[in-house]
Amino acid sequence: EPEVTQTPSHQVTQMGQEVILRCVPISNHLYFYWYRQILGQKVEFLVSFYNNEISEKSEIFDDQFSVERPDGSNFTLKIRSTKLEDSAMYFCASGETGLIYEQYFGPGTRLTVT
Amino acid sequence: DAKTTQPPSMDCAEGRAANLPCNHSTISGNEYVYWYRQIHSQGPQYIIHGLKNNETNEMASLIITEDRKSSTLILPHATLRDTAVYYCIVRVFFGNAGNMLTFGGGTRLMVKP
Numbered sequence: 001e002p003e004v005t006q007t008p009s010h011q012v013t014q015m016g017q018e019v020i021l022r023c024v025p026i027s028n029h030l031y032f033y034w035y036r037q038i039l040g041q042k043v044e045f046l047v048s049f050y051n052n053e054i055s056e057k058s059e060i061f062d063d064q065f066s067v068e069r070p071d072g073s074n075f076t077l078k079i080r081s082t083k084l085e086d087s088a089m090y091f092c093a094s095g096e097t098g099l100i101y102e103q104y105f106g107p108g109t110r111l112t113v114t
Numbered sequence: 115d116a117k118t119t120q121p122p123s124m125d126c127a128e129g130r131a132a133n134l135p136c137n138h139s140t141i142s143g144n145e146y147v148y149w150y151r152q153i154h155s156q157g158p159q160y161i162i163h164g165l166k167n168n169e170t171n172e173m174a175s176l177i178i179t180e181d182r183k184s185s186t187l188i189l190p191h192a193t194l195r196d197t198a199v200y201y202c203i204v205r206v207f208f209g210n211a212g213n214m215l216t217f218g219g220g221t222r223l224m225v226k227p
Contacts, residue, residue: 004157033214035158043158043201045214056214091157100148100205100213105157 002026004106006092012112016081021109023075023092032075033093033103034067036060043091049075050098082113118202123222126196132189134221136202139183145204147178149187150215153198158217161187161200192225199223 005024013019025032034046047057049067066078075094079086090109095102119137126132138147149161162169162176164185169176175188189196201220205213 035215037155042219043152043215043217045216048214058214089155093157098213100146100203100207100215101160101163103158103160103213103215105159108155108157 006106010110021077025094029094031095034077035091036088038088087113120221125224126192132192134187137184138204148203150201151198197225
């Protein structure tokens, strides 16, 4: 069964550094999402992406964040200058359509900012 | 989107039915009820959804009251692998614009041997 994959599984970085979190969505999917979950807290929506542009974003997704689909298979989340409060699990999801129940989540990347 | 209320935690004996309630008293006529779960820090997983009729799939059943103000997710024969946080989400379907999921606190279900 096809799966969303994410790399790395755990990333440690120093405050102020740039990080890129990578996701490989399911191959025929057209809709892509990033969510994050700070330890012990709720899963929070960051951004959705369709047709090579952002379709929705939350207040969390400020100018420090960007997304890209560089090569037709990967979907990346870049944090330009990490802060301690960016430490969280970041989940990528993809869907063939924009239907809510067709969001398939990856296993997540745990980002630790020191 | 309508607000949902779920108990923070529940226990269930292995092999028994797990009934997880969700209150969504302010739901509007075009809002669907969706259930997702998250097993120990893994990515959330879709379970089932419905508008007003009861629904069943290979994972669970969804019972929605006639006034649609509450619903119950039923796992008919809970296993230890069903231990997870279960989220009830109420959301309008907008179409092909990409639909964000808004997760609340959910119900932490502990299935015990």
